[in-house]
Amino acid sequence: MLSLKLAIKNLLGAGLRTWLNVIALSFAFVLIIFYNGMIDGWNRQSKRDTIDWESGKGQFWHPEYDRYDPYTIEDSHAPLSREILEEIEKKNLAPVLVSQATAYPQGRSIGVTIFGIDPKQTILKLPTATLPASNGTDYAIIGKSMAESANLSVGDNLLIRWRDKNGTFDAREIQIASIFKCDVPIVDKGKIYIAIETLQEMLGMENEATLLVTGEGFEFRELNGWVFKDNDFLLADMEKIIQSKKVSGSILQALLLIIALIAIFDTQVLSIFRRQKEIGTYIALGLTRAQVVGIFTVEGAAHSLLAILLGSAYGIPLFLWLNRTGIAMGYAEDMEFDLPLAEVIYPYYSIRLIIITVIIVIITATIVSYMPARKISKMKPTEALKGKLQ
Amino acid sequence: MENSSIIKIEKLIKRFSVGKSEFTALNDLSLTVERGEFLGLVGPSGSGKTTLLNIIGSLDTPSQGKVTVIDQSIASLSHKQSAKLRNRHIGFIFQTYNLLPVYTVYENVEFALLLQKLSSSVRHKSVMDALEWVGLTDKVKSKPSMLSGGECQRVAIARSMVKRPEIVLADEPTANLDSKNSHHILQTMKDLNKELNTTFIFATHDEKVMKYLNRKISLEDGQIVKDEIIQHSKN
Incomplete structure (x- = not known):
């Protein structure tokens, strides 16, 4: 709890640098939910339409x-x-x-x-x-x-x-x-x-x-x-096509997430080199090296918490609006897809989707924060106190 | 208050690797410090003052010899034990204050207490007492960037004293301060030394500090060349 409190304070104190990372990560967070929500919405709508128009209850x-x-x-x-x-x-x-x-x-x-x-x-x-x-x-x-x-x-x-x-x-x-x-x-x-x-x-x-x-x-x-x-059989092919679309979409999402995580990694590396005096001070005040590593790891990971909060601030109204108005796809005149494609798709954001995305963002941000923070455990506190590069 | 030895150093040697060769910063140094002393380590740059402070503060370890601080042998302490020693018993004051820039004055002082898991009311009282000692109760919400050098160093003193440590190690505490602020800081520390019987050890070559010391140890090339007890006339 102490680490989290310190981390949030340090993050907010870092100003624009923090917010740039948080904005990038929140964008990835919102986009992952948006894309998957759209695919899930399409999936549900396609199934419903196919049931209504073709397969009935089996x-x-x-x-x-x-x-x-x-x-x-x-x-x-x-x-x-x-x-x-x-x-x-x-x-x-x-x-x-x-x-x-x-x-x-x-x-x-x-x-x-x-x-x-x-x-x-x-x-x-x-x-x-x-x-x-x-x-x-x-x-x-x-x-x-x-x-x-x-x-x-x-x-x-x-x-x-x-x-x-x-x-x-x-x-x-x-x-x-x-x-x-x-x-x-x-x-x-x-x-x-x-x-x-x-x-x-x-x-x-x-x-x-x-x-x-x-x-x-x-x-x-x-x-x-x-x-x-039954409909599991009748809709199986459609399910497979939608899943394959989800996989191809996840490549784009992974790239976006990686870009955001690289920004956090970069910030953490820079931060650890720039804040050696602070690290030395923490140790002089009685923190163990592991605790300092913890503070810096939590600090990097806290980017993800802020990103989730920021993403929720603009994502929730956006998702609610999209959920109400839907996303216009136009009528598929030539029906190139073998999938049902409604003129308007209503994205579906499940609790499971949101929880999984939150966990992915937090875990990945924590890992990229921990990697540079490990260096702290090898620092000499006497050199760190002087702010000398090690 | 009864005096007893709080630091015992026997035949201390500290060597550093410099490229392929070695540099001896402290050479066969022995010293005993009594509880409640107001002691200065003086000497030119490179004489070993800061190295000695770092070892006493368990930020560094001896290459040879024995250093006992509050009955604990520095060389045998684990990372966790030395962190505990620093957190409970030792306060540090640095030349460049080393305040945490994103925290307020109050939070900087409170920081050391957070690790001791005290209740917020106990912490609050301790922090306000410490800030009162240094005369900064009106600056609790200020950030270090809003303070003068003298005020920053007073915050650093409050931070080092808030946990009522037995030893305060101050490395060139007045080097960045003007004369007026230096005297103010030193008088504050002297008062705390008298009031709480805290042992103060300074590394300094600032002449202004000398007249406050009651013991002055001169170092040269990592060795003690002079150990003087200074008697001040009571005024």
Whole structure:
């Protein structure tokens, strides 16, 4: 406690030199929290969006289905049992039938995946309610990114060709009923959503589905003939991508922290050489060398405490403001990322993140302060009292 | 108060390495100092005054010989023990005051007591008593940079005396002071010597100090060449 009190006094007494170091370190401290908070916020938002738009509370897959292997789609369908139909009726499950197809917008051909989905479902945020019932014309909804890449607008007709359950090619024109805006690329890019009954009829797979999305009300149990995939599985790839972004970001943070720590190290080295007389005086007054090393180490480490206080002074209002207003990212028109990227990201600052960052800053500042302070233990007090360089 | 020996030095030799050769700063020096003495070590630069003070103050160790301060052999003390000896029993006064620049007068004086883990009320009383001895109670909140040289040295005296040490070692305490301040400082120390029976040992070649001493030891080339008891007439 005495060391800390002395250290803070010495630091404040050192004036501008202290504050330059403290400002640099506080900047690193705030930036580390800001960056990680933004990544965590993005992570949470991406997960939430993906759950809301695509995965629900988990999915039951046909055993053959592999979303990364288009060749499995053809055989991944099974009839819906009475038990499942009852859950669908209660809106606890949303059946989805998946098929590969080719679309021909303005004479071009593009590979698409057609999702047949219940227009009455409420589990996913997909605006399936905007799908009109077939009246001789079949309707589809698509995402904004898909609409832009295929140059489609509401009311446009789109020719699609597919193979039914017997492998026979068939083709039909569908009309774009609405275009939705969604932050989740895998829901939008190359996807066409039509009523499940329409797709079942097109494929000759009446009352069949590829997967079942579960909703809040579904009481979990095994469904015979279906394999449950929880969100840990469904969101695993996204988690990995976000973690890799965190790692690459940490290099920048480490560099910034190192610059701040070098400034502290430099100050400590200079301080120990300039303040030899003071060191000698401490020893003459009865401090042991270890205590003097302690004072100088704590003094260097106290930079981190001041940096945390200063960083909190401008960081907390900044973070609160960002938390309220979010950080505008703009709409990812071309959806270059495979990650959901909302137009506004709301950073998330967890207690864990803040505590870990505080500990890192304090420990690293203490280490770089201790290294030069060790020299004190080798000083001759008689020479130190004269202020002679040793 | 009864006198008894507080420092015993027997055949002290102190050598320093200077490049590849050695320099003998103190050469076969023997000395006994009684409690309550007001003693001056005088002699030209390089005669060994400061070296002797440093060894008595356990800031340095003898190369040979035996130095006993308050019944403790300096050579056999660990770092911790010598720090304790300095903190409890020895006060230092330096030519350049060596005040801690970021602390106030009060905090500078209080510093030595902080290590003794006394309560803040006891510390406060001791600090104010010490500042009263040196006449600086009106400067408690001043920083050393706001004080004159004489005032700084009075703070240094208060700092050395606040813990009521048995020995005060003063290395050229008046060298940076004008005549008026020097006499003021010396009179203060003399008063404390009488009042508290503290042993004062000066390293000095300042003539102004001489008339306050009651013992003068002249050093030359690390040896005692003269040891005089000075009788002052009472006024």
